[in-house]
Amino acid sequence: MLRLVFDREDLQRVRLAQAPDPMWELTLSLHRVRDTAIDPRHADWQRRVRSLAIDDDQLRTCLGLLFTLVPPRGNFPDFLTPARLITELDAGCEAIAGTSRTRLERDLDSVFAAGRVPSWVRRLAEGDLEQLHATVAALRTAFGALVTPRWHTIEQDVTADRGHRMHTLVRSGVGAMLAELPGVRGWDGCVLEMPYFLPQTVHLAGRGLTLIPSASCIGKPVTFIDPELPPVLVFPIQPSIANGPPGIPGQHLITLLGKTRAECLSALHVPRNTGELAVYLSLSPSAVSRQTTALRDAGLITSTRLGGSVQHQLTQLGVGLLAGRIPGVPNESR
Numbered sequence: 001m002l003r004l005v006f007d008r009e010d011l012q013r014v015r016l017a018q019a020p021d022p023m024w025e026l027t028l029s030l031h032r033v034r035d036t037a038i039d040p041r042h043a044d045w046q047r048r049v050r051s052l053a054i055d056d057d058q059l060r061t062c063l064g065l066l067f068t069l070v071p072p073r074g075n076f077p078d079f080l081t082p083a084r085l086i087t088e089l090d091a092g093c094e095a096i097a098g099t100s101r102t103r104l105e106r107d108l109d110s111v112f113a114a115g116r117v118p119s120w121v122r123r124l125a126e127g128d129l130e131q132l133h134a135t136v137a138a139l140r141t142a143f144g145a146l147v148t149p150r151w152h153t154i155e156q157d158v159t160a161d162r163g164h165r166m167h168t169l170v171r172s173g174v175g176a177m178l179a180e181l182p183g184v185r186g187w188d189g190c191v192l193e194m195p196y197f198l199p200q201t202v203h204l205a206g207r208g209l210t211l212i213p214s215a216s217c218i219g220k221p222v223t224f225i226d227p228e229l230p231p232v233l234v235f236p237i238q239p240s241i242a243n244g245p246p247g248i249p250g251q252h253l254i255t256l257l258g259k260t261r262a263e264c265l266s267a268l269h270v271p272r273n274t275g276e277l278a279v280y281l282s283l284s285p286s287a288v289s290r291q292t293t294a295l296r297d298a299g300l301i302t303s304t305r306l307g308g309s310v311q312h313q314l315t316q317l318g319v320g321l322l323a324g325r326i327p328g329v330p331n332e333s334r
Contacts, residue, residue, distance in 0.1 A: 001185070001193055001194070001195060001196055001199060001200075002193070002194050002195070002196035002200050002201075002202075002221065002223065003191055003192070003193050003200070003201040003202070004191065004192040004193075004202050004204060004209065004231070004233065005190065005191050005201060005202065005203045005204060006189075006190055006191070006192070006204055006209075007203075007204060007205060007206050009206040009208075010204040010205075010206060010207070010208050010209060011174055011175070012208070013206070013207065013208020013209070014174050014177075014178070014208055014209050014210075014211065015208065015209070015210045015211065016162060016165055016166065016169075016177075016210075016211045016213075017085060017162075017210060017211065017212045017213065018087075018162070018275070019087045019155065019158065019159075019279075020087075020154050020155060020158040020212075020213070020214065020215065021081070021085065021086050021087070021092075021212055021214070021234075022086060022087070022088065022089045022092055022143065022147065022151075023080060023081045023082060023086050023089075023092040023096075023139075024081050024212060024214055024216070024217075024222075024234050025147050025154060025214060025215065025216045026139065026142060026143050026146060026147050026216075027070055027076060027080050027081055028214060028216035028217050028218075028222070028234070029142075029146040029147055029216045030063075030066055030067065030070045030142070030146070031070070031072065031216075031218075032045075032046065032216055032218065033046055033049050033050065033063075033146060034067070034072055035218075039218060042218075045149075045150060048149075049145060049146055052145055053145075056145075058141060059141060059142070059145050061138075062137075062138035062141040062142050063138075063142060065120075065134070065135065065138045066135075066138055066139065066142055068118060068121065069111070069121075069135070071111070073197065074111075074197060074198075075110055075111050075225050076111060077104075077107035077108055077110075077111055077225075078103075078107050078224045078225050078226055078229060079096060079099040079103050079104060079107050080096065080139075081224075082095035082096060083224070083229045083230050083232075084230075085210065089140070089143055092139075093136050093139060093140060096132075096135070096136055096139065097132060097133065097136050099132065100127075101126065101127030104124060104125050104126075104127055104132070105125045105126070105127075106226070107225070107226075108121060108124065108125040109125065110225050110226075147216075150215075153215070154215040154216070155279055155280075156279075156280055157215045157237055158213050158214070158215055158237060159272060159276045159279060159280055160237075160270045160272075161213045161237035161238055162213055162276065163270040163271040163272040163273075163276060163311075164238065164270050164271070165177055165180075165211070165213070166271060166273070166306065166311055167270070167271040167311075167313060168180055169306075170271075170304060170306065170311065175187070175189060178192055181194070181211070181221075181233075181235050182221075182235055182236050182237075182238060183195055183219075183220060183221060183235070183236075194220070194221055195220050196220055196221070197220060200223070200227075202223065202227050202231055203227070204231050207230060207231055208231070209231045209232070209233060210230065210231065210232045210233070211232075211233055211235065212232055212233065212234045212235070213234075213235060213236075213237045214234050214235065214236060214237065215237055217234050217235060217236040217237075218236055219236065221233050221234060221235040221236070222234040222235075253265060253266065253321070253322070256321075260281075260283070260287075260291060261291050261294060261295065263281055264277065264281060264288065264291040264292065264295065265295055265300060265301070265314075265318060265321070265322060266322060267280050267281055268301060268312055268313060268314050268318070269314075269322065271311055271312065271313035272311070272312060273306070273309040273310055273311045273312065274288050274289060274292065274309065274310050274312070275309060277292070277312065292310075292312050295312075295318070296312075299315060299317050299318075300314065300315060300317055300318035300321060301313060301314055301315060301318050302315055
């Protein structure tokens with residue numbers, strides 16, 4: 001069981017990551033590609049990567065190196081997922097390349113505490129720069145094969161899940177949002193409990209908690225080995241959200257609203273803020289703002305300011321129109 005212990009200040013410092021973290025997605029993808037029980041959501045991707053590794057010597061070598069660092073079960077080194085929030089691969093690789101010898105030694109000792117340690121892992125733990133750069137190069141190669149082809153889908157699915165969490169936050173507060181996280185077994189306002197691969201208790205101690213939804217996390221959530229690092233909880237996105245309505249508008253919407261506005265309305269099958277809509281629709285934030293203003297003026301959505309962003313969600317009229325009906329007006333028989 002993983003137990004996260006909150007102080008009074010911690011509830012005020014719960015944050016929800018604004019975008020998927022590429023280093024967490026990559027590291028957890030290394031688990032997914034080796035899963036023996038194939039999840040339907042990853043089956044095609046898993047077969048493609050395995051086939052690619054058979055034909056690509058460089059990729060196979062890089063995956064071999066990373067599979068050693070990230071075993072199928074148990075801990076993997078914290079330095080592979082930098083503590084500060086990462087949104088771009090280059091920033092993540094730069095942070096890993098700058099890892100101190102103390103951190104390398106501590107993390108690798110925690111993973112390889114028992115059993116034989118490959119000589120190159122010992123060199124890495126000693127801060128060997130050549131081996132560290134080889135590890136970063138392997139991460140880049142693996143990212144290109146495992147994550148890049150599905151990055152847009154990851155962004156969309158994580159954005160949809162984040163919109164759901166934000167909607168719960170607005171409607172019911174931070175406590176309800178925490179209680180609804182996938183896999184939560186207990187939440188009494190002070191201690192959040194969920195299944196974990198080993199017993200671990202993390203005292204947040206006023207540092208707050210960063211929640212990171214992940215498309216590559218399946219089953220149990222993940223956190224750092226080192227309890228002194230800034231607390232994070234990486235959790236699996238809801239399958240029902242990720243595989244929900246595809247956001248493709250029907251012809252009735254396109255005829256009535258125009259293609260872009262119809263796509264914007266359809267994308268709000270889950271609440272999203274302006275930036276999330278821009279990513280989802282591949283539009284500029286200003287273009288999205290024009291569309292949401294028109295939809296709001298028509299009574300199809302509402303918009304609520306949350307800190308520095310504006311959250312949009314469907315009204316009853318918008319839900320009905322998206323479904324091809326008008327609330328309160330009976331459908332004509334055909």
